[in-house]
Each structure stands twice: as C-alpha cells, then as structure tokens.
Amino acid sequence: MEETISLQEIFSILKKRLKLIILLTVGATLISLIITQLFITPQYEASTQFIVNQKDTGQEAQYDINDIRSNVEMINTYNVIIKSPRILDQVIEEEGLSLSVGQLSSKIQVQNADNSQVVNVTVSDSDPYLAENIANTTYDIFERTLPELMNIDNVSILSEANVGANPSPVSPNLMLNVAIALVLGAMIGVGLAFLLEYLDNTIKTEQDVDDTLGLPIMGVVSTITQDEQNGNYTRKRRRRGDRIGA
Structure with a gap:
C-alpha cells in the first residue's frame, strides 16, 4: 500500500526541523559570502570596437546589401586573425606580458553583435588597466597587420577601451552568489529534514x-x-x- 503524507504532516516536519533548516541556510549564505569576498579574484573587462566597412578600390561599384553581407562574412575571418599567434605574439611583446599565446587568447573575446559590421574585442583580467591596454594594443596591431595578411584595409576604430577612473568588476557577482547559496542551503535543509524524518523509526x-x-x-x-x-x-x-x- 502506498503511503501518503498530508500538508499538515509536511508542516509538522518542517516545524520540527526548523532550526536545522535555518542553520544550513544561514551557513551556506555565510560560506558563499566569505568565499566570494576573500577567495575569488575580481575580474574586470575592457572593450574596444571597430567597424568593418567597404573601402573604395578606385573602380566604380555600387555599395549595396551584398557588400554588407560580404563584410559580415569577412568578420569571421577577422575573429580568427585577432586571436592568432601572429597578432598575440606582438601584443605580448609590446605589453611585456608573461603569458603564453594560449593564456592571452583565453582572456580575449571577439564577437560581432546581431550580425552587424561592428566588432567588439573584450579583454578580461584582474587588473582593469592592463585589460584596457591589451584591448587597445590588440586592435592597433590587428589594424597594422591586416593589410599585410589580406591586402585590404577596411577596418576603422569606433571606440577605444577605457575603464574609467573607478572601474567596477564584472565578476564575481556577490548578490547572485549569495542568493544562490541561500536557496541551495534552504533546499538542502528541507531535503535533510525529510530524510531524517524518514529514517527516524522510533515510536x-x-x-x-x-x-x-x-x-x-x-x-x-x-x-x-x-x-x-x-x-x-x-x-x-x-x-x-x-x-x-x-
């Protein structure tokens, strides 16, 4: 015969184990707060933007939607070039970084928003001003090197990376971590309360x-x-x- 449990019994179990639930919830929240504040290194982001445009080659040609589509497709190639050793080796040399190409590549994200011609080069680092310098240097080297690689020059800077005087970290998110820990602690507490009640066979x-x-x-x-x-x-x-x- 299947056993059923009423709402009254559920509330009775929760009330009986309320101290345990509160203890686990508060404990998980405090642990998350301590780890986030003391053991997780804040990360900052700096972004530079450039646009891929169609330059006049000296031949008369109409600038239409096909040109835009061609430029958008070319962005995928540019994304690979920006994170290639050809570019990043020069960035490491100019900035005097003690990083490998792979380590520097993991700090850089290159993407274009909504299939537009605008490309964002975003750099993450624990030092906001180093992230700013890497983002700007990466674009400068890419712009100088592109004509040598593809014999074209169709990128223009939109905005340089600038973190400002008082940069704010993008991670960790203290409020989000605490909220997740609070919910997780409460769920564990409730689950443990029902488990203990299930294992308790005393009369x-x-x-x-x-x-x-x-x-x-x-x-x-x-x-x-x-x-x-x-x-x-x-x-x-x-x-x-x-x-x-x-």
Missing part, C-alpha cells in the same frame, strides 16, 4: 503504535514534567499546613 505517538504494530490503544500514560511535580508537591504542603493550623 513517539499513539498513531505510531497503531501504524507500526497494528494493535489497539488500551491506555495512555501522561507525561508529568518536573515543574508539575514541584507544583503538586507545593500544593500538598500548603494543604497540610492549612490542616495543621486549623
């Missing part, structure tokens, strides 16, 4: 006797607390004192 109530043994209840012995015993003892002494005084 505590008359219903437990009926469910476990299948025997009728003949009687119940009430529990008398120490305060009740002291109270009864005091009342008895008072009654005896009243009788003696009478």
Whole structure:
C-alpha cells in the first residue's frame, strides 16, 4: 500500500526541523559570502570596437546589401586573425606580458553583435588597466597587420577601451552568489529534514503504535514534567499546613 503524507504532516516536519533548516541556510549564505569576498579574484573587462566597412578600390561599384553581407562574412575571418599567434605574439611583446599565446587568447573575446559590421574585442583580467591596454594594443596591431595578411584595409576604430577612473568588476557577482547559496542551503535543509524524518523509526505517538504494530490503544500514560511535580508537591504542603493550623 502506498503511503501518503498530508500538508499538515509536511508542516509538522518542517516545524520540527526548523532550526536545522535555518542553520544550513544561514551557513551556506555565510560560506558563499566569505568565499566570494576573500577567495575569488575580481575580474574586470575592457572593450574596444571597430567597424568593418567597404573601402573604395578606385573602380566604380555600387555599395549595396551584398557588400554588407560580404563584410559580415569577412568578420569571421577577422575573429580568427585577432586571436592568432601572429597578432598575440606582438601584443605580448609590446605589453611585456608573461603569458603564453594560449593564456592571452583565453582572456580575449571577439564577437560581432546581431550580425552587424561592428566588432567588439573584450579583454578580461584582474587588473582593469592592463585589460584596457591589451584591448587597445590588440586592435592597433590587428589594424597594422591586416593589410599585410589580406591586402585590404577596411577596418576603422569606433571606440577605444577605457575603464574609467573607478572601474567596477564584472565578476564575481556577490548578490547572485549569495542568493544562490541561500536557496541551495534552504533546499538542502528541507531535503535533510525529510530524510531524517524518514529514517527516524522510533515510536513517539499513539498513531505510531497503531501504524507500526497494528494493535489497539488500551491506555495512555501522561507525561508529568518536573515543574508539575514541584507544583503538586507545593500544593500538598500548603494543604497540610492549612490542616495543621486549623
């Protein structure tokens, strides 16, 4: 026979294990806060933008949608060139970086938004001003090297990377990490509460006797607390004192 559990029993279990749930929730939140603040290095981003345009080659040609489509397709080639050793080796040399090409490549993201002709070169680093310098240097070297590689010159800078005077880190996100830890801690606490209740096979109530043994209840012995015993003892002494005084 399948066992069912009512809402009243669910709330009773949660109330019974409420301290455990709160402890795990608060603990997970504090751990997330400490790890985020003390052990995760903040990361900053700097981006430079350039546009791929159609330069006049000296021949009369109409600038139409096909030109734009051709430039957008060319961007995929540019994305590969920007992160190639030909470009990044020069960036490492000019900036004096102690990084390999692979390590520097992992810090750089190149993408164009919504299939446009605008390309974003974004650099992530723990030093915001180093990220800014790498982004600008990468574009400068790419612009100088492109005519040598493809015999074309159709890129123009839109905006240079500039993190400002007081840059803000893009990661870690303290509020997001704390919120995730809070929800996760609460879920673990609730799950552990039901697990402990499931594993608890001790008999505590008359219903437990009926469910476990299948025997009728003949009687119940009430529990008398120490305060009740002291109270009864005091009342008895008072009654005896009243009788003696009478």
